[in-house]
Amino acid sequence: xxxxxxxxxxxxxxxxxxxxxxxxxxxxxxxxxxxxxxxxxxxxxxxxxxxxxxxxxxxxxxxxxxxxxxxxxxxxxxxxxxxxxxxxxxxxxxxxxxxxxxxxxxxxxxxxxxxxxxxxxxxxxxxxxxxxxxxxxxxxxxxxxxxxxxxxxxxxxxxxxxxxxxxxxxxxxxxxxxxxxxxxxxxxxxxxxxxxxxxxxxxxxxxxxxxxxxxxxxxxxxxxxxxxxxxxxxxx
Amino acid sequence: xxxxxxxxxxxxxxxxxxxxxxxxxxxxxxxxxxxxxxxxxxxxxxxxxxxxxxxxxxxxxxxxxxxxxxxxxxxxxxxxxxxxxxxxxxxxxxxxxxxxxxxxxxxxxxxxxxxxxxxxxxxxxxxxxxxxxxxxxxxxxxxxxxxxxxxxxxxxxxxxxxxxxxxxxxxxxxxxxxxxxxxxxxxxxxxxxxxxxxxxxxxxxxxxxxxxxxxxxxxxxxxxxxxxxxxxxxxx
Numbered sequence: 001x002x003x004x005x006x007x008x009x010x011x012x013x014x015x016x017x018x019x020x021x022x023x024x025x026x027x028x029x030x031x032x033x034x035x036x037x038x039x040x041x042x043x044x045x046x047x048x049x050x051x052x053x054x055x056x057x058x059x060x061x062x063x064x065x066x067x068x069x070x071x072x073x074x075x076x077x078x079x080x081x082x083x084x085x086x087x088x089x090x091x092x093x094x095x096x097x098x099x100x101x102x103x104x105x106x107x108x109x110x111x112x113x114x115x116x117x118x119x120x121x122x123x124x125x126x127x128x129x130x131x132x133x134x135x136x137x138x139x140x141x142x143x144x145x146x147x148x149x150x151x152x153x154x155x156x157x158x159x160x161x162x163x164x165x166x167x168x169x170x171x172x173x174x175x176x177x178x179x180x181x182x183x184x185x186x187x188x189x190x191x192x193x194x195x196x197x198x199x200x201x202x203x204x205x206x207x208x209x210x211x212x213x214x215x216x217x218x219x220x221x222x223x224x225x226x227x228x229x230x231x232x233x234x235x236x
Numbered sequence: 237x238x239x240x241x242x243x244x245x246x247x248x249x250x251x252x253x254x255x256x257x258x259x260x261x262x263x264x265x266x267x268x269x270x271x272x273x274x275x276x277x278x279x280x281x282x283x284x285x286x287x288x289x290x291x292x293x294x295x296x297x298x299x300x301x302x303x304x305x306x307x308x309x310x311x312x313x314x315x316x317x318x319x320x321x322x323x324x325x326x327x328x329x330x331x332x333x334x335x336x337x338x339x340x341x342x343x344x345x346x347x348x349x350x351x352x353x354x355x356x357x358x359x360x361x362x363x364x365x366x367x368x369x370x371x372x373x374x375x376x377x378x379x380x381x382x383x384x385x386x387x388x389x390x391x392x393x394x395x396x397x398x399x400x401x402x403x404x405x406x407x408x409x410x411x412x413x414x415x416x417x418x419x420x421x422x423x424x425x426x427x428x429x430x431x432x433x434x435x436x437x438x439x440x441x442x443x444x445x446x447x448x449x450x451x452x453x454x455x456x457x458x459x460x461x462x463x464x465x466x467x468x469x470x471x472x
Contacts, residue, residue, distance in 0.1 A: 094329065095420060108406070
């Protein structure tokens with residue numbers, strides 16, 4: 001394994017530089033911790049496109065690993081697994097990697113859009129002033145309505161969101177992690193979505209007693225409480 | 237590996253004993269073929285509870301492997317993987333098994349209920365006379381309406397169903413199978429749902445050009461066209 005003191009991660013931040021809430025960046029932070037790879041995180045805002053221009057695109061996470069520049073959370077995870085193969089496995093083998101890629105796509109196309117509809121107005125409230133107009137304009141174009149309208153009916157629309165969590169709830173009734181008896185990258189993918197909410201919004205995503213809450217706590221505890229230490233909007 | 241001429245599978249059938257349409261039984265049939273394990277399938281109808289009573293429950297698939305009785309498609313898959321470990325792996329390792337269990341739960345709680353709402357009236361039409369009243373009564377209780385009402389708006393409700401397929405469509409844009417470069421049990425789980433529709437209904441689940449159709453054809457081709465040979469309602 002290469003020990004690399006030059007490992008840096010551009011990590012989305014709010015007005016408070018310590019408030020890190022990107023669901024994709026959380027995947028990468030936990031993947032690095034899983035591999036026991038130290039990293040310096042650099043707070044980054046949506047409008048700081050120049051800072052990551054060398055990656056050839058304009059979104060985070062962007063990982064600088066020595067001279068190597070890697071972006072996109074999935075690409076970073078596969079890079080870490082292949083480069084640091086003697087560390088603990090993120091996927092648990094070839095079958096894990098390909099199946100977890102489905103989980104990645106489930107999270108990106110079902111879970112995250114579902115959470116966004118419930119918290120996007122609260123995310124906006126945490127942004128740095130220089131990001132607010134950009135974020136509002138791009139997201140309102142996607143939703144076709146104001147951020148306030150997106151979240152206006154969330155007390156009722158949360159019910160449909162919770163129905164979509166059944167695959168996760170059913171899995172957790174039989175095994176404690178996506179990774180089986182211990183967490184792996186499948187867990188970090190899905191955790192990122194809930195951590196995004198925890199770090200930006202007091203809106204209650206889960207019904208009382210949902211087994212997802214206990215699983216989420218187990219991930220918060222990993223790596224010396226790495227994710228738990230992040231500034232949060234949820235009660236401890 | 238034990239070669240066992242006494243391997244039998246109770247497999248749901250319609251009025252025509254060759255019409256086998258259970259999504260769960262298809263998972264098991266492809267899992268057995270993947271492991272190169274010959275099996276005699278026994279046509280079974282919903283109301284033939286006595287025939288499988290020795291399994292201690294009343295649903296198929298039920299596998300008789302010599303003296304061993306195994307039921308529930310997931311339990312059968314793990315039994316086959318553990319018992320016939322020198323055959324081709326169904327999961328691709330421990331990480332595959334635990335991640336594919338999420339896929340199993342996604343299929344059971346999202347995909348199959350979504351397909352059921354679109355085809356349940358056509359499934360009923362294929363049943364043996366002795367099963368029809370039982371099936372209608374139990375399913376209408378679940379849906380809270382007649383089977384005809386469940387499917388009445390399917391030309392419009394199919395749009396929401398197709399939205400729920402995005403994780404699968406996105407995955408297939410990057411890799412040809414759940415198993416990566418070749419099929420594994422993750423594929424068979426999801427295939428079973430579409431094969432259930434293919435064997436019972438002419439309703440078009442997928443939009444024209446959906447990449448899922450090409451993936452489905454690839455699974456139909458496996459094992460000498462095992463699943464393609466089944467009596468079907470879809471154009472060849």
